[in-house]
Amino acid sequence: DGQQREEVYVWGSFLQSRMHQNGVTCMDCHEPHAQKLRAEGNALCTRCHNAAEFDAPKHHKHLAGGKGAECVTCHMPTQDYMVIHARQDHSMRVPRPDLSASLGSPNACTQCHKDKQPAWAAKAMDSWYGKAWRERPSYGPTLHAGTTQGASALPRLLELARNPAAPAIVRATAATLAQPHAGPGTLQAAREMLQDPDPLVRIAALGMVTPMDPVNRVLNAAPLLSDPVLGVRVEAANALADVPESQIPEGRRAARTAALQEYENALALEADWPSGNVNLGNLRLRQGRGDEAVAAFERAIRLDPQLASAYVNLADALRHLGREAEGEMALRQGLAVMPRDADLHHALGLLLIRKGDKPAAYRQLADAARLAPDNVRYAYVNAIALNAEGKRGEALAALRGADKRHPNNLEVLSALISINREAGNRQAALRYARQAAVLLPDNANLARLVAELEGK
Incomplete structure (x- = not known):
């Protein structure tokens, strides 16, 4: 909150x-x-x-x-x-003790009265002030939904992000939480936020257009290459780093070159920081400069051998260069240092899938899901692997668990629909299809699927 x-x-x-x-x-x-x-x-x-x-x-x-x-x-x-x-x-x-139970947030009342529950504090405030205090606007429920309710929170997040009465840092947080669900339907909202007077909101809005196709990215991000705030210019340059020069309007090319240089200058000041080298490697990878990306990630590992993201990104850069075997060595090197790191296990599992060593891959993906139970992506991928192994019951159990922990995740719902259909469980598939249709009411394919499962 x-x-x-x-x-x-x-x-x-x-x-x-x-x-x-x-x-x-x-x-x-x-x-x-x-x-x-x-x-x-x-x-x-x-x-x-x-x-x-x-x-x-x-x-x-x-x-x-x-x-x-x-x-x-x-x-x-x-x-x-x-x-x-x-x-x-x-x-x-x-203080909002009335929200503590639903949000898991602290409140000043029970911070002093440690032997009491939030409901006790809320009742006391009711007796002192009436119940009007409960109606005071709070952005806590919306932000909490953004971290726990998946795509269903998107409308509320966009409403909060565009609410001029809310603090800019709150609106930027709402826009950031909306980024995983960004798509054509959120483009208009992102365009509005790109014009916001506060740079925090503009930066978050750029994160919403970064997943878009190059044409829409250029149309929306290129004007901010000349933003008066350095952080915004750098974010715009990073969003457009992989777009060929020929696709950048001629009048914006100099601004992109200047903004990229500003970003590189900032990263040069962090050359002795592992994270600075990871960021430089990510930039070089987006620019298609794979050898330089590899060098940056290797520097990060030398500076901090326990930085898991450096190993993962190094393996990814090596994959782009066609050097998958070296990528596997890098991931195994990381696991030797951090044997319980879920990100490394997951990345190695995907690499082994590409290599064709499915039994070993499935073990790695299972380890990743076990070590990071709150990572819905890892749970989803592990369930797909279990189903591929012929362990349909285990796959469905894993997906149901993921849906309970992370409701309204479209990948999980899609897998629950598909695997239940394969198993002949039409009613379960229909239940999850209806749930997905509520999240994507304009999706014609989902509407047809629901009608088919309903036998219409």
């Missing part, structure tokens, strides 16, 4: 706050030279907010002078970093 979690800067939460939206800056509360607050306790807040209204028991409902009466206790709860550093959440939001 946007509250701080794990090792993050408080800047991300502050960008969500009404304070930031209304022009309040860090230095309004923090004295930068002395590195102290401009006032202590509630006095910091009441420089702007009415003390008689807010710094009073009628508002905070706690004993005056106690911890519960401090503004920051309820509106800036802490999370511990490095075990000992309690950082306050700077989104300065109203």
